[in-house]
Amino acid sequence: MLLYWASQLSKRGAFLMPGGHGGQLEDLAEQYGIIPKQLIDFSVNVNPLGLPDSLREVLQEGIASLSRYPDPESRRFRRKLARHFNLSVGQILVGNGCSELIYLVNRCFQPEHALIVQPTFSEYQRAALLAGGQAEHYPLSPESGFQCDLARLIQKASDTQILFLCNPNNPTGHLLPRTEILRIAKALPQTLIVVDEAFMDFVVDADFHSVVAGIFSYPNLIVLRSMTKLFAIPGLRLGYLVAHPALVEHLTWVKEPWTVNSLAQLAGEHLLDQDDYIRRTRDLICRERQFLFEELSGFEWLMPYPATANFLLVQIKRPDLTAVMLNDKLVHRGLYFRDCSNFVGLNESFFRIAIRKRSDNRQLLAALREIEGIW
Numbered sequence: 001m002l003l004y005w006a007s008q009l010s011k012r013g014a015f016l017m018p019g020g021h022g023g024q025l026e027d028l029a030e031q032y033g034i035i036p037k038q039l040i041d042f043s044v045n046v047n048p049l050g051l052p053d054s055l056r057e058v059l060q061e062g063i064a065s066l067s068r069y070p071d072p073e074s075r076r077f078r079r080k081l082a083r084h085f086n087l088s089v090g091q092i093l094v095g096n097g098c099s100e101l102i103y104l105v106n107r108c109f110q111p112e113h114a115l116i117v118q119p120t121f122s123e124y125q126r127a128a129l130l131a132g133g134q135a136e137h138y139p140l141s142p143e144s145g146f147q148c149d150l151a152r153l154i155q156k157a158s159d160t161q162i163l164f165l166c167n168p169n170n171p172t173g174h175l176l177p178r179t180e181i182l183r184i185a186k187a188l189p190q191t192l193i194v195v196d197e198a199f200m201d202f203v204v205d206a207d208f209h210s211v212v213a214g215i216f217s218y219p220n221l222i223v224l225r226s227m228t229k230l231f232a233i234p235g236l237r238l239g240y241l242v243a244h245p246a247l248v249e250h251l252t253w254v255k256e257p258w259t260v261n262s263l264a265q266l267a268g269e270h271l272l273d274q275d276d277y278i279r280r281t282r283d284l285i286c287r288e289r290q291f292l293f294e295e296l297s298g299f300e301w302l303m304p305y306p307a308t309a310n311f312l313l314v315q316i317k318r319p320d321l322t323a324v325m326l327n328d329k330l331v332h333r334g335l336y337f338r339d340c341s342n343f344v345g346l347n348e349s350f351f352r353i354a355i356r357k358r359s360d361n362r363q364l365l366a367a368l369r370e371i372e373g374i375w
Helices: 002-010 025-032 053-067 075-085 097-109 123-130 150-157 178-187 212-216 245-254 262-271 275-297 323-331 358-374
Strands: 092-095 113-118 134-139 162-166 192-196 221-226 239-243 302-304 311-316 350-354
Touching (some): 053 262, 075 092, 092 097, 092 245, 097 123, 097 162, 097 221, 097 239, 113 123, 113 150, 134 150, 162 178, 178 192, 239 245, 275 302, 323 358
Parallel strands (some): 113 134, 113 162, 192 221
Antiparallel strands (some): 221 239, 302 311, 311 350
8 A cells, every 4th residue: 555655656756846945055065065154045035134133032031931832823923913914813824934834725725726827936836736736837938027917817727726926926036016916816706816925025115015905805815924034034934824714714723733833933923023123124135136136237148137025036148057057166166046947937047046245245246257257
């Protein structure tokens, strides 16, 4: 019996294997024989400011709570989120990062067909397949600047059970206007619209662009939010979703207990009050993104795409150079970016760089100029 199920999984093995992600420094350490902390990591899209200093104290004081089970419903954090967004507690579900919630949504509703706007985060597809469904792609082209034809997308999604939208999208950085997402939700009342806003907090006027408020009018809308990226806590894991209470109730019933640890819940309560940190983050990201975009545009062999989040997608225009080759040169100079060749719709000429502080960004540009001079 075990061999039978293993053979069934192997038929889809390539699709079920986890997709590559940024921040895989342990793999690099083994491959290149380097110490991870010596690398400037442009592959992972977290806040370059690092976690807020005040959070360290909160976590230190919270260590005593580790002797008790965490609240499986994250009630204190949910109540604070509800006040923050002017929602009811019943419209919020907290999870171990957005990734857990992506898998939970698929496992809970088990859609036969999931439509995914590509290129985007690979876990949408993997979660749909593991839930027993089929994943279809709606591809966006580099030639159009990854713009979406809304009418065509709505038509394509009319016979699917779930539609995944990443907004702003990873890795393109493109932002769909709030009005367009709500138009999709209105046009497809029988389709579950999952909008992943993991990077929304880096966007200028994020509250205006977010569709969190749309759940009051669209019961088929689920919005995913992450605290991991904005507050630089990928090792702690914290995210939440906002949806109609009936959807949240069903998801809560399916969800495993105790997936959000006590320290993560304490961190969430504290981080919602860090308005100055959020303002400084957005100022830095906006400034450095523009700086990097302009500088990279000065390289004849590179084409960065305009973005609204804390990263840039870049295409190599030289036919004799791939992202893997360029990354290999950069690793030996203590730098590393995200090769995007495994994203659906992208090829070996694409890579993604996270926005970091000016000194790191200058170091990347200097390395690219050096490589340009000797290639």
